[in-house]
Amino acid sequence: MIYNQWYIVLDSKEVKKEKITAVKRLGKDLLFWRDNSNQIHCVERRCAHRGADLALGKIVNDHVQCPFHGIEYDGSGRGVLIPSIGKNGMVRSNFKVKSYPVIEKGGFVFMWFGEEKDLPEIKWLEGIDETFNYSSLTDIWPVHYSRSIENQLDVSHLPFVHYNTIGRGGRTLVNGPIVEYKDGIINVWVNNVVDNGQKPLKPEEVKKEDCIGRLQFIFPNYWQNIINKDLRVVAAFVPIDDSNTIIYLRFYQRFLKVPLIRNLVTKISMPFNKKILNQDKRVVITQRPIKSELRMNENLYQGDLPIIIYRRVREELKKSSKEVSE
Ligand code: FES
Ligand SMILES: [Fe+2]
Missing domain, CATH: 2.102.10.10 (Rieske [2Fe-2S] iron-sulphur domain)
Known part of the structure; x- marks a missing residue:
């Protein structure tokens, strides 16, 4: 931790x-x-x-x-x-x-x-406030929480793991992605496209306005998928212990104005979100080792940049807090 x-x-x-x-x-x-x-x-x-x-x-x-x-x-x-x-x-x-x-x-x-003096303010997910309405579900995964986080920062798994849901369309080629890190927050702009034989664009060649969405992760354990200004998926990856994680998943929306219909739509969408989460779970629980590290026996490519940045920052934060840790 x-x-x-x-x-x-x-x-x-x-x-x-x-x-x-x-x-x-x-x-x-x-x-x-x-x-x-x-x-x-x-x-x-x-x-x-x-x-x-x-x-x-x-x-x-x-x-x-x-x-x-x-x-x-x-x-x-x-x-x-x-x-x-x-x-x-x-x-x-x-x-x-x-x-x-x-x-x-x-x-x-x-x-x-942590150390109980000068506690910092809690950072919150950009744009999410009480004008949104949400439904939630939880699920327990037998993995270290780092694996479940990396899965939500993984932009190249979509057409495979979610081939019949959010990954439809066969956009297997990953341009970029653009990854920015500042003050405990990682932002990822996603630009996946159909492979027509072209070379993937480097992160610096991708334009933010061409991206289909943005992922935002806040250390140590929460995240949102900014689908648009009125639609978000939020997740908290909560460590139970070193080999088990409970995921709190929420679906936020505010595009419907009538509260009753809004509640209903938010609820109805949950089986779909559950299905997507189960598609992820099926594969992520098979990853070995169950905990990720900065240096480990894996081979990463350009599209894994968000995961690389996550691992680097996590390592830095772990090191910088080591002197005072128990
Ligand atoms: S009061 Fe708790 S063990 Fe005795
Ligand atoms: Fe996924």
Whole structure:
């Protein structure tokens, strides 16, 4: 995992008021809950007393209560009550569980994984706001999250993996693509064409206005396909652990103005999106090794430029945060 990053870890809807949501994310057993003021908290699940799983406990007065001996922890993971020493007893500071900063944005829960000082602002997907309406689905893939990200930056797989859906038309020749990286964001302009025997254009020969669409990826784990200004596919590639990823896929649209029809169309389109995702899954889960690296036994070509840039930046970010990583 890249350290010092805001990761999308859940859909906001998964965290309910005064209820425990227990999940594994980034290889850690975590527990989330929403307090009475709607603030989400995240702590690790192992009780500091004798190691019971807090996920079996409950939320009491905005605190999580261990199911074993009732110790209560607040949102910062600090033990605030040990019933056996009484409510006026002094709780020693070692009765604490690790907590993680959490922020909601765009209907996702972001978790800070890193050093807890001067946290940066969360970057958000260009152009997506509450004027859009969306439907969502999730799926679990038995791969490292880097593989699922690279798949969505891969512009040459379309006519093969998606030959009967979004890759129709046999545009096998990849011009460019144009890839730009700045401040944790990769943008890719796609220009795939039918092969008439011509040479593919170099990235610098491709014009942005000739491109059929743009992909935008934000480190460490979210992405959108900008089909046009009113139509987007968004995905978050959430690491469960080193070999499993949960994908949160959303289909956003706002070209229909009537809310009821808009909702309906957004919902109806989901089986199609699910089909496309399954076409990807079928192949990506067969890639070996399941985790990608900057230097590995693969042979890349010009059309893989977005993947090359992704690997390079990921490597740089991993290195630059190494000194402070655990
Ligand atoms: S193990 Fe949690 S209170 Fe004892
Ligand atoms: Fe795909």
